[in-house]
Amino acid sequence: MPAGTLAASRAKPMGVAQRINAWTRRLPAWVLYVVMPVPAVLWFLQALNGTLSSEPIRALEHLYGELGLQILIFGLAITPLRRFTKIDLVKFRRAIGLMAFLYITLHLLVWLVLDVGDLGDIWRDIVKRPYITIGMAGFLLLIPLAWTSNNRMVRKLGPIKWRRLHKLTYPAVLLGGIHFIMLAKTWNLEPMLYNAAIVLLLALRLKFPVRRASQA
Amino acid sequence: MAGRWKNDLTHADVTPKAAFLNRRQVMAGAGALAAAGGIGGAAWAKLNAKPSQYSISEEPNSLQDITTYNNFYEFGTDKGDPARHAGALTTDPWSITIDGLVEKPGEYSMEQIMEGVELEERIYRFRCVEAWSMIVPWVGFELADLLNRVGVKPEAKYVAFETLLRPEEMQGQRRQFIDWPYREGLRLDEAMHPLTIMATGLYDEPMPKQNGAPIRLVVPWKYGFKSIKSVVRISLVEEEPHASWNQLIPREYGFYSNVNPERSHPRWSQAKERRVGGGLFAQKIPTLMFNGYEDEVASLYEGMDLINEHF
Numbered sequence: 001m002p003a004g005t006l007a008a009s010r011a012k013p014m015g016v017a018q019r020i021n022a023w024t025r026r027l028p029a030w031v032l033y034v035v036m037p038v039p040a041v042l043w044f045l046q047a048l049n050g051t052l053s054s055e056p057i058r059a060l061e062h063l064y065g066e067l068g069l070q071i072l073i074f075g076l077a078i079t080p081l082r083r084f085t086k087i088d089l090v091k092f093r094r095a096i097g098l099m100a101f102l103y104i105t106l107h108l109l110v111w112l113v114l115d116v117g118d119l120g121d122i123w124r125d126i127v128k129r130p131y132i133t134i135g136m137a138g139f140l141l142l143i144p145l146a147w148t149s150n151n152r153m154v155r156k157l158g159p160i161k162w163r164r165l166h167k168l169t170y171p172a173v174l175l176g177g178i179h180f181i182m183l184a185k186t187w188n189l190e191p192m193l194y195n196a197a198i199v200l201l202l203a204l205r206l207k208f209p210v211r212r213a214s215q216a
Numbered sequence: 217m218a219g220r221w222k223n224d225l226t227h228a229d230v231t232p233k234a235a236f237l238n239r240r241q242v243m244a245g246a247g248a249l250a251a252a253g254g255i256g257g258a259a260w261a262k263l264n265a266k267p268s269q270y271s272i273s274e275e276p277n278s279l280q281d282i283t284t285y286n287n288f289y290e291f292g293t294d295k296g297d298p299a300r301h302a303g304a305l306t307t308d309p310w311s312i313t314i315d316g317l318v319e320k321p322g323e324y325s326m327e328q329i330m331e332g333v334e335l336e337e338r339i340y341r342f343r344c345v346e347a348w349s350m351i352v353p354w355v356g357f358e359l360a361d362l363l364n365r366v367g368v369k370p371e372a373k374y375v376a377f378e379t380l381l382r383p384e385e386m387q388g389q390r391r392q393f394i395d396w397p398y399r400e401g402l403r404l405d406e407a408m409h410p411l412t413i414m415a416t417g418l419y420d421e422p423m424p425k426q427n428g429a430p431i432r433l434v435v436p437w438k439y440g441f442k443s444i445k446s447v448v449r450i451s452l453v454e455e456e457p458h459a460s461w462n463q464l465i466p467r468e469y470g471f472y473s474n475v476n477p478e479r480s481h482p483r484w485s486q487a488k489e490r491r492v493g494g495g496l497f498a499q500k501i502p503t504l505m506f507n508g509y510e511d512e513v514a515s516l517y518e519g520m521d522l523i524n525e526h527f
C-alpha cells in the first residue's frame with residue numbers, strides 16, 4: 001500500500017469495522033461458552049413449568065433446532081464478513097461451531113427422548129421419513145467437526161487435513177436447511193429465507209475460474 | 217310444617233373448581249380483548265348451549281390451550297400467530313352465501329342463520345394432521361339443519377365451503393402460499409351426518425376469532441384442516457369440490473382425510489398423537505380409527521379403499 005493512503009486512513013476516524021474489531025479484541029472467546037447456553041436452560045425451565053407453550057415438547061424441539069441452524073449460518077458468515085467488511089470474528093469461530101453443535105444435539109435429544117421416545121419408532125422414522133434421514137445425516141457430519149474442535153486435534157491432524165475435514169460444515173448446513181424446508185406443511189417463508197442465506201454464503205466461497213484467469 | 221323447603225342439592229351440584237377457574241379465565245380473556253378494542257363485554261354473554269348425547273366424557277383442554285395453539289394460516293403459520301393477529305378480523309356484520317343446488321339460494325346474515333337455532337354443546341376429539349390433538353367443547357348446531365332449511369336439490373352430491381378472503385384483516389393471506397380463499401368440501405352424506413356441526417362458540421362463549429369466528433365447520437372424524445373456519449360460502453354441487461390442502465399436495469392430503477392410524481402421512485406416522493396440554497413429559501397416545509367415531513361413521517365408507525385411493 002502506498003505511504004500516502006496509509007497516512008490518510010490513519011487520519012480518518014475509526015470505521016465501524018475497526019470499532020467492532022477493537023471491541024471484540026477485548027472480549028475473550030470463553031464468554032460465548034457461558035452466554036450462549038443460557039437460552040437453552042431458560043427455555044427448558046419454561047417448558048418444565050408450563051409457560052413456554054401448550055405443547056412444550058414441540059416448542060423446545062423447534063427452538064433448539066432453529067437456534068442451532070441460526071448459529072451454524074452465523075458461523076458460515078464469519079469468513080465472508082471478514083472479506084467484505086473487515087469485521088474479524090475468526091477467534092470466536094470455534095466457540096460458535098461448538099455452540100451450534102450443542103443446540104443441534106439438544107434438538108436431537110428432545111426429539112429422541114421427549115418427542116418420539118420409542119426405539120422402534122425412532123428407527124422407523126430415521127429410515128422412512130426423508131426429512132428425518134436428512135436431518136440425521138447433517139448431525140452425523142457435525143460429530144467429527146465437534147470432535148476435532150480443540151487444539152490437540154488441530155495439531156494432530158495438521159492444518160491442511162483439519163481444514164479439509166472442516167469443509168464438512170458446508171454439506172451439514174445445507175442438509176440442515178433442507179431438513180427445515182421439508183418439515184413444514186407447505187412452502188413457508190421462514191425456511192426459504194434460511195436456505196437463501198445458506199446458498200448465498202456458500203456461493204460466496206466458490207472460486208470462479210474466470211476470476212482466477214483475470215487475476216493471472 | 218308441611219311443604220317445608222328441603223335442600224335437595226348435593227356436592228355434585230356445586231360448580232366444579234376447574235369450571236369456575238375456567239370461567240375466570242374466560243372473563244380475564246374477555247376483559248383483555250375488550251381492553252384491546254376487540255369485543256365488547258356484551259358479546260361475551262353465555263350461549264346456554266344444551267348438552268348433547270354426541271359429547272364424549274373426556275376432560276376438555278383448557279381455554280388457554282384451545283385459543284393459543286392454532287393452525288389458521290390466514291393469520292400466519294406459527295401456532296401463536298392466530299392468537300396474535302386474529303383480533304384484526306371484523307366478524308360483525310357477517311353473512312354466508314348459500315348457493316348452487318339449493319331451493320332457496322341467497323346471502324344469509326348471521327342473524328338469519330341463527331334464527332330459531334337451538335345451540336348444543338358438543339365435546340369432541342379434535343385431531344390435527346400434524347399428530348397433535350385436543351378435546352374441545354364446541355357450541356353449535358347440526359349442518360344438516362341449515363341445509364334442510366335452504367332445501368338441497370336431489371342432484372346435489374357434495375358441499376363446498378369457503379373461508380373469508382380479506383387480506384387487509386387476515387395478514388397471512390398477503391402471501392400466496394395457498395390459493396386463497398381457503399376451501400374445503402364434504403360429500404353430502406358426510407355433511408348431513410349428525411356429528412357434523414357448524415360451530416359458533418366454545419366453552420359456552422362465542423367463538424374466539426383465532427378459532428374461526430363467527431362460524432366454522434367441525435367434522436370430528438376428519439383431520440382438523442377439513443373443519444374450515446370463518447365460513448362465508450356454502451355451495452351445493454354435483455362434482456367433488458376443490459379442497460385447498462388436497463389441491464396443494466394431493467399425495468399428502470386426500471379429499472376425504474378421515475383420521476386413520478393405518479394410513480401414514482408420507483412424511484410422518486399417523487399411528488399416534490400427542491394431546492396438547494400434557495406438559496414436557498406427555499407420552500403419545502394411539503390414534504383411533506375415525507378419531508374414535510368409528511361406530512357412527514364407518515358405514516359411510518363401506519367398500520372404499522381408505523389407504524391408497526380415498527385417503
